[in-house]
Amino acid sequence: MMNELSLDKKLIVFLLKILHTSVLIFTLTGWLLPNKLLLIYLVWIPLMVIQWQLNQETCILTNQENYLLGETNKQKSEQQGQFVKSLFLNLCGFVPADNFLKYLIYFTIFSCWSIGGYKFYLYYYGY
Incomplete structure (x- = not known):
């Protein structure tokens, strides 16, 4: 399907995909930001999760990729976690079950966000 796309669409x-990967890296490492910038991370994560909830647990970047690839009629279950599934497949050679993947994603994001919140709390309240 990708070879049928125009050069412009391939570039987009x-x-x-680069933006999506950057968002993933920021989501996992944003708690490492300098203390004065942590608020950006602490606001970003809930907004990202709310966006997923409002978009049937699918990232808007995944929606855009699917649209450009002409894959707009995929079933909801196939779209959920599509980006993370492709990472698992490329890095580990397998794709975990959807339910496991969903809980893993939320647990990881909540853990990273909690570390950032704790770091923010310690910085601003001096403990």
Whole structure:
């Protein structure tokens, strides 16, 4: 399907994948930001999760990639976690079950966000 796309669409899909990867890296490592910038991270994570909830647990970047690839008629279950599934497949050679993946994603995000919140609390309240 990708070889049928125009060069412009291929470039946009490539840039979306870079953006998506950057968002993932920020989500996992944002708690490492300097203390004065932690508020950005602490606001970002809930907004990202709310966006997922409002978009049937699918990232808007995944929606854009699917649209550009002409894959807009995929079933909801196939779209959920599509980006993370592709990472698992490329890095580990397998894709975990949807339910496991969902809980793993939320647990990891909540853990990273909690570390950031604790770091923010310690910095601003001096403990």
